[in-house]
Amino acid sequence: MATGTTLSAAISLGAPLGRLAILSAILIVLPLSFPNPFFFDVAVKVGLSAIVCVGLNLLSGYAGQISLGHAGFFALGAYGTALLSIKLGVHGLIAAPVIATVVGLLAHVIARPILKLKGHYLAMATLGLGIIISIVLNREIWLTGGPDGLSVPAMRLGEFKLRAIEFWYWIVAAFLIVAVWLAENLVNSPAGRSLRALHSSEIAAATAGVDVPRAKALVFAFSAVLASIAGAFFVFAERFITPADAGFLRSVEFLTMIVFGGLGSTYGALVGAAILTALPQLVAAFAEYKHVAIGIVLIATMIFMPRGIVPTLADLFGRRVGR
Amino acid sequence: MTSSIVRLRLEPMIAPQPSHRLLEIRNLSRAFGGVKAVNDVSFVVTAGRIHALIGPNGAGKTTLFNLVAGVVRPSAGQVLLDERDVTDLPTAERAQAGLQRTFQNLQTFSELTALESVMVGAHLRSEPSFLKALFNTPAIRQANAEARDRAEMLLQRVGLDTFRDSRSDAMPYGALKRLDIARALAAEPKLLLMDEPAAGLNPAETATMRDLIADIALQGVTVLLVEHDMKLVMSIAETIVVLDQGQKLAEGTPDEIRRSPEVIRAYLGGGIRRRRS
Numbered sequence: 272m273a274t275g276t277t278l279s280a281a282i283s284l285g286a287p288l289g290r291l292a293i294l295s296a297i298l299i300v301l302p303l304s305f306p307n308p309f310f311f312d313v314a315v316k317v318g319l320s321a322i323v324c325v326g327l328n329l330l331s332g333y334a335g336q337i338s339l340g341h342a343g344f345f346a347l348g349a350y351g352t353a354l355l356s357i358k359l360g361v362h363g364l365i366a367a368p369v370i371a372t373v374v375g376l377l378a379h380v381i382a383r384p385i386l387k388l389k390g391h392y393l394a395m396a397t398l399g400l401g402i403i404i405s406i407v408l409n410r411e412i413w414l415t416g417g418p419d420g421l422s423v424p425a426m427r428l429g430e431f432k433l434r435a436i437e438f439w440y441w442i443v444a445a446f447l448i449v450a451v452w453l454a455e456n457l458v459n460s461p462a463g464r465s466l467r468a469l470h471s472s473e474i475a476a477a478t479a480g481v482d483v484p485r486a487k488a489l490v491f492a493f494s495a496v497l498a499s500i501a502g503a504f505f506v507f508a509e510r511f512i513t514p515a516d517a518g519f520l521r522s523v524e525f526l527t528m529i530v531f532g533g534l535g536s537t538y539g540a541l542v543g544a545a546i547l548t549a550l551p552q553l554v555a556a557f558a559e560y561k562h563v564a565i566g567i568v569l570i571a572t573m574i575f576m577p578r579g580i581v582p583t584l585a586d587l588f589g590r591r592v593g594r
Numbered sequence: 595m596t597s598s599i600v601r602l603r604l605e606p607m608i609a610p611q612p613s614h615r616l617l618e619i620r621n622l623s624r625a626f627g628g629v630k631a632v633n634d635v636s637f638v639v640t641a642g643r644i645h646a647l648i649g650p651n652g653a654g655k656t657t658l659f660n661l662v663a664g665v666v667r668p669s670a671g672q673v674l675l676d677e678r679d680v681t682d683l684p685t686a687e688r689a690q691a692g693l694q695r696t697f698q699n700l701q702t703f704s705e706l707t708a709l710e711s712v713m714v715g716a717h718l719r720s721e722p723s724f725l726k727a728l729f730n731t732p733a734i735r736q737a738n739a740e741a742r743d744r745a746e747m748l749l750q751r752v753g754l755d756t757f758r759d760s761r762s763d764a765m766p767y768g769a770l771k772r773l774d775i776a777r778a779l780a781a782e783p784k785l786l787l788m789d790e791p792a793a794g795l796n797p798a799e800t801a802t803m804r805d806l807i808a809d810i811a812l813q814g815v816t817v818l819l820v821e822h823d824m825k826l827v828m829s830i831a832e833t834i835v836v837l838d839q840g841q842k843l844a845e846g847t848p849d850e851i852r853r854s855p856e857v858i859r860a861y862l863g864g865g866i867r868r869r870r871s
């Protein structure tokens with residue numbers, strides 16, 4: 272009993288920082304294996320997917336609220352930041368947090384009516400939200416450039432133009448670590464436990480004193496903020512965005528990443544984002560049939576590994592890495 | 595492991611006055627379609643006792659609990675908690691006002707371990723801030739530590755310390771019933787509504803449950819008990835309200851209820867007599 276208690280205390284207290292250290296070490300060492308800038312580009316895309324997935328996993332994995340619209344928040348962050356700097360000359364470093372705040376507030380406002388819905392209805396409502404954003408981006412050509420996309424000049428810092436993808440790799444990696452740290456903190460806090468509680472029983476959670484609508488609205492807003500920041504980093508690093516990045520299929524991809532990685536596992540979200548973002552970039556065959564492949568991955572995961580890859584492997588090795 | 599300081603927190607701060615109206619139900623009604631599940635029911639639960647609510651299946655007992663807890667809205671009538679009208683308050687705010695309940699149909703937090711489930715109950719009076727949680731501030735760390743201590747103590751109290759890190763799918767039914775109670779107690783309620791705590795338990799488990807309920811009341815928590823086990827009810831309840839087809843049939847001490855002509859008539863051909871034997 273005593274050893275059991277000590278062990279689980281060590282796992283629940285010491286391990287989060289340990290895991291964060293391992294993640295940091297991997298992100299620092301990883302570039303040593305990159306033969307050319309293309310790999311940095313892939314790694315940046317992986318990192319941005321991972322940031323979205325860490326937030327989406329808090330909402331869908333931990334709190335159990337499915338969203339099929341998170342690409343919409345990613346696009347709002349990307350286009351909002353780009354337009355604010357192009358049209359109004361606001362520096363990206365200011366535009367990104369301003370837009371993220373606006374997206375967070377917007378998400379918080381629409382969260383209450385949307386998150387009253389359950390299951391399919393919630394999925395449909397978030398789907399509709401994503402589609403609306405995507406339609407606006409396609410149609411309002413005068414503002415967004417329409418389906419052709421929007422080019423963004425490189426960010427300037429004094430005399431320096433921040434074009435190098437290597438630079439953005441380090442920024443994205445650093446922010447990813449921050450996002451994981453925030454998410455893991457939340458999961459192991461009273462607020463996070465409330466989210467995991469309302470996942471299985473909203474009535475019992477409310478009985479225990481959890482303000483269920485507030486909790487859901489906050490996690491929805493926070494996940495939208497992370498998606499928005501990822502979108503902003505995307506325009507900084509890639510300097511080009513199209514409405515396809517906001518589309519329904521992108522939302523499905525994000526959801527597939529966290530289901531594949533393991534719902535309710537932050538590190539699962541990272542693994543899911545890494546594998547499903549990198550594969551289409553690195554393997555041509557996968558890229559061509561990307562959406563078919565995503566569908567197959569989703570179905571296969573549900574059938575063979577319903578808990579996702581990281582929790583399943585973690586159980587296999589008898590550790591609790593994935594929790 | 596359980597320090598005396600932690601234990602002390604469960605003691606009532608002040609001895610409850612016997613006449614204090616902890617829960618008052620006034621002309622409460624609720625219909626589902628054509629079914630009048632609860633029909634113009636009024637009664638008072640005074641502080642510091644074990645009260646029972648009995649009646650045949652479908653009498654409206656669970657619906658009454660749902661109305662008191664704010665899970666179901668009444669079509670008429672009021673609920674007063676601690677002499678304050680809470681009829682329009684959401685469930686979570688009634689919890690803040692000192693109300694807890696356990697469920698007839700188990701509502702488990704299947705994503706959480708037993709310890710974490712009880713911690714959720716203990717969070718009622720701790721730091722709920724989302725922003726502070728993201729940054730794991732000292733206030734959050736303290737809330738976590740306090741909730742963990744309280745939850746560990748309560749798991750021990752209901753005899754579940756061996757299931758500390760188990761998930762609900764790995765726990766037997768009887769253990770989940772006690773987990774539900776520990777979760778409710780963690781919120782330090784003034785009033786605890788228990789919906790059929792002994793249902794599905796074997797005689798030994800039922801005896802343990804009886805002692806636990808008596809112990810909870812002894813610690814100063816007022817208990818309102820829904821239970822079909824008449825032996826259990828008659829032995830620990832000080833007052834009993836009888837519901838039948840949504841209406842209050844009788845109210846009184848166990849002896850009065852046993853002798854009440856209305857109750858005997860309603861239960862003729864089964865009911866209390868059969869269940870007592």
Ligand SMILES: Nc1ncnc2c1ncn2[C@@H]1O[C@H](COP(=O)(O)OP(=O)(O)O)[C@@H](O)[C@H]1O
Pocket residue numbers: 626629630631649650651652653654655656657658
């Ligand atoms: N959510 C609901 N929807 C429709 N009918 C309900 C609902 N809850 C309870 N009822 C009905 O109300 C009546 C009382 O049920 P209930 O309160 O569960 O009784 P008890 O707990 O005394 O067995 C029953 O006829 C039941 O079918």
Ligand SMILES: [Mg+2]
Pocket residue numbers: 655656657698
């Ligand atoms: Mg019932």
